[in-house]
Amino acid sequence: xxxxxxxxxxxxxxxxxxxxxxxxxxxxxxxxxxxxxxxxxxxxxxxxxxxxxxxxxxxxxxxxxxxxxxxxxxxxxxxxxxxxxxxxxxxxxxxxxxxxxxxxxxxxxxxxxxxxxxxxxxxxxxxxxxxxxxxxxxxxxxxxxxxxxxxxxxxxxxxxxxxxxxxxxxxxxxxxxxxxxxxxxxxxxxxxxxxxxxxxxxxxxxxxxxxxxxx
Numbered sequence: 001x002x003x004x005x006x007x008x009x010x011x012x013x014x015x016x017x018x019x020x021x022x023x024x025x026x027x028x029x030x031x032x033x034x035x036x037x038x039x040x041x042x043x044x045x046x047x048x049x050x051x052x053x054x055x056x057x058x059x060x061x062x063x064x065x066x067x068x069x070x071x072x073x074x075x076x077x078x079x080x081x082x083x084x085x086x087x088x089x090x091x092x093x094x095x096x097x098x099x100x101x102x103x104x105x106x107x108x109x110x111x112x113x114x115x116x117x118x119x120x121x122x123x124x125x126x127x128x129x130x131x132x133x134x135x136x137x138x139x140x141x142x143x144x145x146x147x148x149x150x151x152x153x154x155x156x157x158x159x160x161x162x163x164x165x166x167x168x169x170x171x172x173x174x175x176x177x178x179x180x181x182x183x184x185x186x187x188x189x190x191x192x193x194x195x196x197x198x199x200x201x202x203x204x205x206x207x208x209x210x211x212x213x214x215x
Contacts, residue, residue, distance in 0.1 A: 049208025
């Protein structure tokens with residue numbers, strides 16, 4: 001009887017661990033797949049639209065000083081590039097752009113033209129939906145105006161600020177379309193040319209459509 005009991009115990013000791021090894025082991029849960037934000041990363045794009053500029057041009061020479069105010073409009077188009085990062089429903093970034101314009105006006109023999117401008121701005125936006133972003137933007141601006149009177153012209157650089165707002169839609173594969181309003185305020189120093197001194201102050205409001213591609 002004792003031999004039978006000892007044999008049974010030995011069998012349990014040997015068979016027990018082997019049976020436990022055959023029990024199914026639950027695999028650890030796989031981590032949730034990472035879904036990249038369509039807004040994160042660098043991008044480049046192009047834009048086209050129209051703008052209106054209020055010029056205040058001053059010209060001085062030996063005979064005195066004259067000031068002319070003008071309102072002109074024209075086409076605005078250019079390129080932009082930047083970088084964005086999403087945090088929850090918020091998207092922050094920075095952007096720079098450069099645009100040429102056809103904005104030009106003539107009053108009392110004085111012609112003033114905004115040839116081009118550029119901006120460097122910060123952006124902050126909110127996602128209305130995962131694919132729709134509304135944002136505000138602001139920063140510095142630079143550009144060049146040209147002032148001319150019969151027989152004399154001058155290229156006047158300008159620096160200032162820019163601010164605006166816009167809306168963009170991410171429609172997949174790294175592409176975005178949008179619309180943007182921008183206010184650009186440029187104040188130029190005095191520039192001498194042909195015995196006269198010129199200065200300009202150009203305030204521009206523009207609306208433009210844009211398309212961007214994220215790398």
